[in-house]
Amino acid sequence: MSDPLRVTFVGMASEVGHAVPAAAVDGLEPMFVEHRPGLPAARLLAHIAAHAPDVVVVFGVGSVPAATVRAVDVPVVGWDVAPDRPPTLNHHPDLPYASAGFLAERAVAADYDRVIDRPLPVADELFTAPRQARAEPRALVIGHSSPRNERVLIDSKHRHEVLHIAAGLKGDALVGALAGSDVAINVRDEDGPGFGPRVGLYLAAGLLLVSEPLAPPHGLVAGTDHIEIRTSAELVDVLARVRADPGTFTAMREAGRRAAETFRASRVYGEVLVSAS
Amino acid sequence: MAFVGQTTFFHACSLQAPTAGLVPRFFEFRAGGDGGALLAGLRDFAPHVAVVFRPEVIPPGLFAELPAITLGFLSEPLPRGDGAHGDLKRRLGELRAADAGNFDCVVSFDPLIADTAREILPVWRSLPLPVADSLFAPVTPMAQPPCVLFVGRSTPYREWLLAPIKLEHDVLHVAFGMSGPELVELMGRHDVAINLHNEGYPSFENRVLMHLAAGHLVVSEELDPLHGLEPGIDFLQVDSARDLRRALAVVARFPRVHHRVRVRGRRKAEQFRASRVYPRLVADLVADIDAFGSSRSAP
Numbered sequence: 374m375s376d377p378l379r380v381t382f383v384g385m386a387s388e389v390g391h392a393v394p395a396a397a398v399d400g401l402e403p404m405f406v407e408h409r410p411g412l413p414a415a416r417l418l419a420h421i422a423a424h425a426p427d428v429v430v431v432f433g434v435g436s437v438p439a440a441t442v443r444a445v446d447v448p449v450v451g452w453d454v455a456p457d458r459p460p461t462l463n464h465h466p467d468l469p470y471a472s473a474g475f476l477a478e479r480a481v482a483a484d485y486d487r488v489i490d491r492p493l494p495v496a497d498e499l500f501t502a503p504r505q506a507r508a509e510p511r512a513l514v515i516g517h518s519s520p521r522n523e524r525v526l527i528d529s530k531h532r533h534e535v536l537h538i539a540a541g542l543k544g545d546a547l548v549g550a551l552a553g554s555d556v557a558i559n560v561r562d563e564d565g566p567g568f569g570p571r572v573g574l575y576l577a578a579g580l581l582l583v584s585e586p587l588a589p590p591h592g593l594v595a596g597t598d599h600i601e602i603r604t605s606a607e608l609v610d611v612l613a614r615v616r617a618d619p620g621t622f623t624a625m626r627e628a629g630r631r632a633a634e635t636f637r638a639s640r641v642y643g644e645v646l647v648s649a650s
Numbered sequence: 651m652a653f654v655g656q657t658t659f660f661h662a663c664s665l666q667a668p669t670a671g672l673v674p675r676f677f678e679f680r681a682g683g684d685g686g687a688l689l690a691g692l693r694d695f696a697p698h699v700a701v702v703f704r705p706e707v708i709p710p711g712l713f714a715e716l717p718a719i720t721l722g723f724l725s726e727p728l729p730r731g732d733g734a735h736g737d738l739k740r741r742l743g744e745l746r747a748a749d750a751g752n753f754d755c756v757v758s759f760d761p762l763i764a765d766t767a768r769e770i771l772p773v774w775r776s777l778p779l780p781v782a783d784s785l786f787a788p789v790t791p792m793a794q795p796p797c798v799l800f801v802g803r804s805t806p807y808r809e810w811l812l813a814p815i816k817l818e819h820d821v822l823h824v825a826f827g828m829s830g831p832e833l834v835e836l837m838g839r840h841d842v843a844i845n846l847h848n849e850g851y852p853s854f855e856n857r858v859l860m861h862l863a864a865g866h867l868v869v870s871e872e873l874d875p876l877h878g879l880e881p882g883i884d885f886l887q888v889d890s891a892r893d894l895r896r897a898l899a900v901v902a903r904f905p906r907v908h909h910r911v912r913v914r915g916r917r918k919a920e921q922f923r924a925s926r927v928y929p930r931l932v933a934d935l936v937a938d939i940d941a942f943g944s945s946r947s948a949p
Contacts, residue, residue, distance in 0.1 A: 387820065409817055409818065410817065411817070411818075458809075458813065458816070459806075459809055461806065461809075462809060462810065462813045465810065465813050465814065467813070467814040467891055467892065467895060468813055468814055468817060469817075511827075514825075517804065517809070518803070518804030518809070518825055520806075523804070530826050530827065531656075531680055531681060531682070532680070532682065534827065535826060535827050536824075536826065536827035536828060537824075537825040537826040537827055538822070538823065538824055538825065539804050539823040539824070539825040540812075540816050540821060540822070540823040541816070541820055541821050541822035541823055542822065543820075546822065546839070553832065
């Protein structure tokens with residue numbers, strides 16, 4: 374039996390923590406380092422050195438300086454994931470992203486041994502069996518607000534039970550929010566195609582996924598493993614149908630849960646990281 | 651005593667257990683809801699008094715024949731004069747849908763909007779939205795690092811202020827939809843609460859009192875009116891994103907530095923405890939109507 378693959382994952386737990394198993398699983402020995410843009414590189418490098426990984430995965434290609442990537446003496450993989458914040462804040466004067474120094478020094482794809490562009494995996498421990506929907510089903514949205522996604526959500530928020538957590542959800546609180554919900558809503562921040570950073574998470578948690586068109590679909594099939602909506606009115610209507618008959622989409626929830634297996638962290642990292650190490 | 655409103659926003663402002671002869675029940679009702687079903691529920695409960703949060707969402711004439719004293723509770727900010735923010739003008743437009751004939755009396759959360767509201771709903775009294783007893787908790791030692799909470803919808807204004815601290819601290823931002831025991835549990839897991847206005851206009855958000863009741867250190871933009879709270883004594887006042895950032899940096903580094911502010915804020919919150927406010931409010935309301943009557947058709 375080969376040694377487990379030691380992987381140090383770097384990112385913000387509230388954005389990508391759900392993609393990293395909390396403990397060793399199926400040949401993967403993970404460690405998560407909380408890192409925010411602007412924090413000292415030396416701290417990050419010390420954590421990596423202490424873990425002595427075979428591979429380092431950085432969530433968000435530009436979230437660390439290029440020099441930090443180069444200072445790591447094992448393969449470093451960049452996982453292409455957008456930060457969970459409104460794009461209008463990219464020029465905020467109090468954010469490091471806006472500083473000329475940060476922009477000049479941040480890593481780009483070429484600084485990594487490999488860059489991966491696929492949906493965020495889902496930590497194995499977050500997979501649960503679909504539950505029977507409650508008599509008063511609740512829908513969950515995780516992620517920041519934007520004018521566009523609020524236009525889609527607002528009517529549903531005022532007519533149905535919708536919990537919207539805009540930032541900071543992780544760990545036990547994340548597990549609790551998922552367990553306390555029956556439906557997950559995935560809407561895009563801006564016009565244009567997209568998939569969403571938590572689609573796999575919602576399906577793995579056994580929730581009924583109601584989503585704007587997924588582009589690319591990454592193997593998911595609208596109408597089979599999730600419900601596709603295109604307008605605010607369609608979302609209101611779907612939630613009304615779930616409320617009227619909470620069991621009506623049970624088969625779709627189960628299909629979604631099965632489809633989520635393609636996002637299982639131990640499986641995904643096993644595929645994409647072994648070759649990088 | 652019936653309370654009528656959207657649970658998400660107003661259950662935390664209601665009386666939740668029998669107190670001083672008042673037996674409460676909360677009736678979920680939101681804009682566009684089924685007025686007939688609400689009326690049927692109220693008739694079945696047969697309250698002596700019904701408190702209605704956001705009276706403007708009640709269909710015209712719905713309470714005209716309800717055999718109970720009805721009290722509307724204005725909970726939304728309104729223009730305070732000329733040159734108001736567009737968001738306030740929108741809210742005033744919504745208030746114009748209110749039917750004054752539904753209510754015996756109206757309370758506003760802010761005395762400074764009474765003049766504006768008067769043309770639609772005459773304001774009888776002003777007081778902040780009370781805080782349900784279930785939200786009161788003792789001040790506990792602060793976690794290290796402190797757990798920071800912001801409860802409120804996203805607006806560009808708020809996100810601009812929150813962006814730096816969301817990056818630098820673990821800030822849980824609950825944008826919508828939490829109430830009841832889940833809200834109480836959430837409050838118990840946090841030490842510091844942020845209060846920001848919707849947009850760049852002054853107000854007094856009811857979450858301030860909820861957080862004070864929960865024993866949080868409240869870091870807020872300037873409150874207007876103050877409703878008796880004292881900046882620097884009961885809560886920390888910040889005037890910019892940089893101020894907010896600095897305040898949280900200090901708390902993160904020295905978690906006990908504002909312990910006295912938490913204690914004072916928690917004590918001040920007692921003035922707004924639902925079981926203290928509502929019995930007095932209802933007694934005044936009944937006495938007032940006994941003495942002066944009501945213009946409502948069938949109180």
